[in-house]
Amino acid sequence: MHDACGHTGGCAICADDAIAMRVVETAPPLQGARCVTADGTAALVLLDLVDAEVGDQVLVHGGVAIARAAR
C-alpha cells in the first residue's frame, strides 16, 4: 500500500496509474459525480471527458474519468 494515497496497485496519484470506479450518480459539467471503487471507497469524479452513465465502470486519474470501460 502506498503511504500517501492508500491505493494498493502502485500509486494512483503520483504516477500515470488510474483506478477503476463505478459511477453511482452523474453530475453537471465541471461538478463531481459520486463514484465508488471495488472496496466501496467513494469519491467525487469529473465525468466531463467520458460518456458515462450510472452503473458504468470508468478509469479515474487525478479526480477525472479518462476512459469508460467497455460495457
Next chain:
Amino acid sequence: MRFAAEYRDGTIGRAIARRLADVVDPDRLYKLMEICGGHTHTIYKYGIGSLLPANVELVHGPGCPVCVIPMGRVADAIAIARQPGVILTCFGDLLRVPGSDGTLLDARAAGADVRIAYSPLDALRIARENPRAEVVFFAIGFETTAPSTALTLLRARAEATSNFSCFCNHVTIGPPLRALLDSPDVFLDGFVGPGHVATVVGSAPFEFIPAEHGKGVVIAGFEPIDVLQAVLMLLEQLRSGRCEVEIQYVRAVTAAGNQRALEVMDTVFALRPQFEWRGLGFIPDSALRLADEFAEFDAELRFGVPGVRIEDPKACQCGEVLRGSIKPWECKVFGTACTPERPIGTCMVAAEGACAAYFNYGRLAAGARAPEAVG
C-alpha cells in the same frame, strides 16, 4: 468489480506462460521494454519475470513521471514554496524527490507550506479555502494526468479563482521514446505500451515505432494477465515477422483515444520547444506549458523561478535505469546508499519507479539479482 479478478487468475497466467515457452526461439534472446512505471510495478509485484522463458528479458522504460523529472525543476518548485504567502501543493511522491538543496519535505520542515494534493481539483479546493494565500499546483505526469490539470484550469477560470496557479511539468510520451530509439546504446525487440496514457492519446503516437524502427508495440493493461498477454502478443509478432501497434487493453483503449481529453489539453496547453528529462537530456517538443490564454494561471510567470540546470548526483544511475541500459540492482548505490527511506535517485522515490518496485518486491526473488547489490 469487473476486469480485475479474471486478470489475476493464476491458472490463466500459467497457461499463457506455457504458450510463451512454445512461441520463443530458444536460440535467441529477447529484450522487451515496458514503458510505463505502472507495468514495472505489476511485473515485480506479481513476479511476472518468473513466468517468462529464460531468454525473455523485460527492461524498464522512461514512463514514470516522478522518475524523469530533473532536479532543476524540483529546485524551482522549492523556490516557489519558499516565497511568503505561498501554499505549494503536489502529489505525495514529489515531496521526497531530491533537488539541489533538499526536498520539498525538507522545505516544509523549514517552514514552507507544502501540502499533498490528491488531484489538481484538490489543489483548487485548497485555493478556494485559503483566499489570502497563493496556491500553486506542482503538476507532473504524462497525458494520463494532463487532462485533469486542464479541466482544473478551465474550472479555475470559470470560477475566477485568482489565487490559484500551476507549475506545469507535464510531459508527452512519444518524444522520449523516439530519443530512446535513436540512442546508439539501446537495443530492444519491442515495447509493452502504456495503457493509461493510451486511453487518452490512442495508438497513433506509437505508430512511428514500427514504421521507422521496425519494432512492435502492444498497449497493455495493468493486471498481471494483461502484461503476460502483451508479452505473448509481442513474441508472436516477432515469430511471424510482423511489427505493428496492437492493443491488448481493449476494454479501455481505442485507436483514436479520448478526443474530448485531447481537445481540453489542446485548449489549455502548448508544447514547450525543449524540456529536460532525467537520464535522457533535453528532448524537443516533449513537454507542455500553459497556453498563452491561460498565462494568468502560469506559476512560472507569476513567481519567476531560478530555472537552473542541476546535474544528477554522480553515484546515481537513474538515467541508465530509465534507458533500460542497466537493471536497478546494477546501480552502484542500489539498496545501500539509496533506499526508499533515503533515496538518492528518483527511481527509488516513486512507487512506480523501477528501483523502488524492485526493492519492494523483486529483491525477494532468489537468483534474480547480484546478491551483494541489495542491502
